[in-house]
Amino acid sequence: MTVQIRQDGKCVIEGVEYPGVGYGTWPLRDDVCFHAILDAARIGYRIIDTATLYGNHVPIGKALKKLGREQYYVTSKVWPNNHRPQDLKKDLVKALEDLQTSYLDAYLLHWPNSKTPIEDTMEAMVAAQKAGLIRHIGLSNVTPNHLKRIFELKVPITWVQNEMHPHFYEPSEVQACTSHGIGFQAWGPLGRGRLVEDSLLKKISEKHHKTPAQVALRWIFQHQGLSLPGSRNPVHMQQNFTLWDFSLSKEEMEKIDAQGLHGERERAVGIGLGFDDEFDYSYEQCWPHT
Numbered sequence: 001m002t003v004q005i006r007q008d009g010k011c012v013i014e015g016v017e018y019p020g021v022g023y024g025t026w027p028l029r030d031d032v033c034f035h036a037i038l039d040a041a042r043i044g045y046r047i048i049d050t051a052t053l054y055g056n057h058v059p060i061g062k063a064l065k066k067l068g069r070e071q072y073y074v075t076s077k078v079w080p081n082n083h084r085p086q087d088l089k090k091d092l093v094k095a096l097e098d099l100q101t102s103y104l105d106a107y108l109l110h111w112p113n114s115k116t117p118i119e120d121t122m123e124a125m126v127a128a129q130k131a132g133l134i135r136h137i138g139l140s141n142v143t144p145n146h147l148k149r150i151f152e153l154k155v156p157i158t159w160v161q162n163e164m165h166p167h168f169y170e171p172s173e174v175q176a177c178t179s180h181g182i183g184f185q186a187w188g189p190l191g192r193g194r195l196v197e198d199s200l201l202k203k204i205s206e207k208h209h210k211t212p213a214q215v216a217l218r219w220i221f222q223h224q225g226l227s228l229p230g231s232r233n234p235v236h237m238q239q240n241f242t243l244w245d246f247s248l249s250k251e252e253m254e255k256i257d258a259q260g261l262h263g264e265r266e267r268a269v270g271i272g273l274g275f276d277d278e279f280d281y282s283y284e285q286c287w288p289h290t
């Protein structure tokens, strides 16, 4: 198994220990992003999430150069308009150049694009892995149907990065990963900031002398997820990194689960991103055979 979320708060990736919470960098840019990465590093974050779409590879690269690239696990993602092999290669080369690194730790398909044959996209991913340009391959915004299709291709998937927080929880997505030894990363783990006002989380957090944000992130951790909270506020960054000195009871977990199960995910449909998401796709429609 490549990825393991351990009880002691460590995320072990191929035997190397990292903190069990990562740092999300959307929508940070330019100098704000550069300084935020330095703050995150000082606090102890070692897993950094970015994407070509975020437009912040350059300031992250500058920060990593100052900090020492090797200590960090850096993930980036390729947008669906660049899933054809030649386009993917170009996206990756530019990402490496901007991040001032010879390799990415993980490279994810940002959203599925069923109009591009997945066999071709994955061949390009595997070629990049064999060439040492990426260590691990991942997918983002996928359903268990997508995973079933990808397993047929026998491509080693290390990560899935999906939306998950106490206002949206889809257990089948987490289980499809954990049962196959795939690491699950939770994006938007604080519901894009909304969760700090949630009354259930407030009540639970008071009992533990924690904040609602810490309860949300701890809930994800206890579900074996690696959350990627985003913040440029060092006080919040520190809070989001302090999750290992308390634990939620079974009853508290179940109460938050129940709330998340009734929630709705964010959709990317008709909002001008150049594609519509594919969450409602059946198995047959997920990356159809060419």
Ligand code: NAD
Binding pocket: 023, 024, 025, 026, 027, 049, 050, 110, 140, 141, 161, 162, 186, 187, 188, 189, 190, 191, 192, 193, 194, 196, 211, 213, 214, 228, 229, 230, 231, 232, 235, 236, 237, 239, 240
């Ligand atoms: P989030 O749930 O992490 O919420 C971020 C918001 O919460 C910000 O406004 C921040 O100021 C606030 N916040 C953070 N910590 C707080 C704290 N302790 N107390 C109070 N407020 C706090 O949402 P996000 O940033 O959109 O998602 C996290 C990361 O996930 C992104 O930075 C990005 O790296 C990744 N992401 C990936 C995808 C994808 O499609 N794969 C989509 C969205 C985000």
